[in-house]
Structures are given as structure tokens and as C-alpha cells.
Amino acid sequence: DIQMTQSPSVLSASVGDRVTLSCKASQNINKNLDWYQQKLGEAPKLLIYFTNNLQTGIPSRFSGSGSGTDYTLTISSLQPEDVATYFCFQYNSGYTFGAGTKLELK
Amino acid sequence: QVQLQQSGAELVKPGSSVKISCKASGYTFTSYDMHWIKQQPGNGLEWIGWIYPGNGNTKYNQKFNGKATLTADKSSSTAYMQLSSLTSEDSAVYFCARPRGGYYWYFDFWGPGTMVTVSS
Numbered sequence: 001d002i003q004m005t006q007s008p009s010v011l012s013a014s015v016g017d018r019v020t021l022s023c024k025a026s027q028n029i030n031k032n033l034d035w036y037q038q039k040l041g042e043a044p045k046l047l048i049y050f051t052n053n054l055q056t057g058i059p060s061r062f063s064g065s066g067s068g069t070d071y072t073l074t075i076s077s078l079q080p081e082d083v084a085t086y087f088c089f090q091y092n093s094g095y096t097f098g099a100g101t102k103l104e105l106k
Numbered sequence: 107q108v109q110l111q112q113s114g115a116e117l118v119k120p121g122s123s124v125k126i127s128c129k130a131s132g133y134t135f136t137s138y139d140m141h142w143i144k145q146q147p148g149n150g151l152e153w154i155g156w157i158y159p160g161n162g163n164t165k166y167n168q169k170f171n172g173k174a175t176l177t178a179d180k181s182s183s184t185a186y187m188q189l190s191s192l193t194s195e196d197s198a199v200y201f202c203a204r205p206r207g208g209y210y211w212y213f214d215f216w217g218p219g220t221m222v223t224v225s226s
Contacts, residue, residue, distance in 0.1 A: 001168075034212045036151075043201055043216035044151065050210050087151055091211050094167075095141070097151040 002026050004088055006098035012106040019075040021101045023088035028068050032092035035064055035073045038100075039084045047086075048073065080105060108132040110202050110217035117223045118192055125188040126220045128202030135183035136160040138204050141213065142176065142187050146198045154200075157185060192224045 003026040013019050023033065031051040036044035046055045048064035051071060061076040075082055083105055088098040113127040128140060142154040155166035159178035166174065173196070175188045189196055199221050203213040 032211070036213075038151075043203075043218055044213070045216075046212050046214060049212040053210065055212075089151075089213075095153040097143075097153065099150040 002029065002090055002093050002096050004090055004096050004098035006086075006088060006101050008101060009099065010102045010104065012104045013078050014106045015078055015080060017078045019078050019082075019103065021073040021086055021103075023066075023071045023073070023098050025069045025071070025090055025092075027093075029090045029092035031067055032090055033064075033066070033071050034089045034091070035062075036087045036089060037082075037084045038087065044087060078103075078105075108204070108215045110204060110215055112200075112202060112217040112220045115221040115223070117225065119226055120193055120224055122192055123188060123190045124192065124222055125186055126200055126222065128185045128187075128217050130183045130185065130204070133204075135178075136180055138207060140176075140178065140185040141203045141205060142174065142185075143201045143203060144198045145201065145219070146195075151201075154187070159183075159185065189222065192222075194224050196222060197224045198222060 005024045007022045035048040037047050038044040052064045063074050065072050085100045085102045087100045090096050109131045111129045116124050118124045136159045139156045139158050141156040144152040154170045157164045157176040164176050177186045199219040201219045202217040204215045206214045
């Protein structure tokens with residue numbers, strides 16, 4: 001089974017900061033990776049699909065990159081409404097979520 | 107518009123079973139897989155399995171073999187997940203989610219979740 005490791009587990013940042021979240025797969029997942037945002041009490045929401053494609057309606061401050069085993073979600077200028085937990089998800093072989101990064105305001 | 111409507115919260119006793127539902131609308135139910143995902147309080151997301159309502163085919167995370175059973179009723183466009191031999195470890199929110207078909211793969215629609223609490 002493919003394991004997905006997200007880091008950090010908790011990230012504190014200020015409004016306007018550039019924020020980078022990491023997701024590492026235990027083997028090559030060929031860019032078959034999505035990013036989801038989950039706010040408290042809600043279902044996850046798709047942000048990025050296939051590594052770097054922005055879902056319709058998602059602000060352009062969100063972007064994704066990566067290849068092989070290493071993937072990144074970047075928020076170019078953090079906004080208060082971005083406080084949430086972010087999960088990566090691979091579907092290259094089976095289906096696996098990362099444990100999440102909880103993003104807080106400093 | 108696509109909607110996934112899940113059944114209400116359940117309080118169940120250890121050792122019992124529970125069956126939760128996910129009613130789909132706004133699309134052809136038999137043309138898309140339906141996936142189920144578990145989220146324990148304060149924890150991450152765990153993929154349970156999928157069912158293809160068109161023919162009833164299923165695929166499970168090995169961890170949930172014997173724990174979860176996925177079924178679908180085409181006449182009512184409803185997917186079901188039965189959880190058996192419940193323990194406190196099964197207390198969680200359970201989501202159904204529909205993946206987008208086509209070249210790119212992602213969950214584009216989610217149900218709101220069903221909370222299952224296992225307690226005597």
C-alpha cells in the first residue's frame with residue numbers, strides 16, 4: 001500500500017504569508033494526486049486535481065506542484081478564510097489520504 | 107445539480123450493526139462509482155471502498171474487509187454501507203463521495219457525512 005506523509009502536521013502563519021504544505025508518497029504516484037480542504041464540521045472540498053490543476057471556483061492563490069514522490073500545495077497570500085485542514089490524496093495505486101496539515105492563523 | 111444526501115446520525119451499541127445511506131440525485135446513479143470515507147474525531151480521512159451501482163461491483167480497503175459491506179439500490183439511486191460488529195473504533199463520521207469520470211480523477215461531490223457513535 002502507498003503511504004502518504006504530510007508535513008507539517010500543524011502550521012501557524014500570518015495573513016498575507018506565503019504558505020507551503022508538503023506531501024510525500026512512499027513510491028512514485030505519477031502525479032495522481034489531489035488536494036482537499038476541510039473546514040470544521042464540513043465535508044472536504046477539492047482544491048487541486050492531478051497535482052497542479054486548480055478546481056473551478058478556487059482562488060488563484062492556491063497552486064500545486066510536484067512529481068514522483070514529492071508534492072506541494074502553496075497558498076501565495078494566506079487569507080483568514082483559509083484556516084482549515086488540508087489533505088493530499090493519491091489514486092495512482094489504491095486510494096490513500098495523507099494525515100492532513102492543520103493551518104492556523106498566528 | 108448533483109446532490110448526495112446522507113442518513114442521520116446513529117447511536118448504536120457495541121457488537122451491533124448499522125446501515126447508513128447516501129441518496130444520489132442530479133446525475134445517472136448507475137454510471138459512477140460511489141466511494142465511502144471514514145473520519146474519526148480529530149483524525150484524518152480513511153478510504154473504505156467503492157461500489158459501482160451499474161453492476162454492483164465493489165472494492166474494499168483490506169482494513170475494512172469484513173467490517174464494511176457496500177450495496178446499492180438502483181431503483182432509489184441510493185448507496186448503502188453496513189458496518190458490522192461495531193466497536194468504539196468505528197465511532198466516526200462516514201462520508202459518501204462521487205468521483206468525476208473521465209481523464210482526471212477526483213471526488214467532485216461529497217455527502218455531508220453521517221456520524222456513527224458506538225456506545226453502550
